[in-house]
Amino acid sequence: MRIAVDRDLCEGVGMCESMAHNFFEVDDDEVMHVLDEQPAEEHRGQVAAAVASCPVQALSLVD
Template identity: 65%
Template structure:
């Protein structure tokens, strides 16, 4: 599976970071940093919950 972000849509609100800080971080410039774009299958539920928490729908989980 792979995490993708639409950087034109992302507003750096940090909902994903609050749910899965292991994978997402909003930096000092309010830009989203994805620490691991290909998380292990065992973390699917955690990552999917974080992706689905995005209020502007800037994140997707593919695969």
């Protein structure tokens, strides 16, 4: 699994970070960074929930 980000949509809201801070981080300039683009399968539930929480649908999971 790989985390994909549409940078044109991302607004740096931070919902992903609040749900999965080990995988997402929003810096002081409200730019979101993926900390681990290919998380282990054991984290799929947490990462999928964070991806689904994005209010602008800028995140997706690619298998």
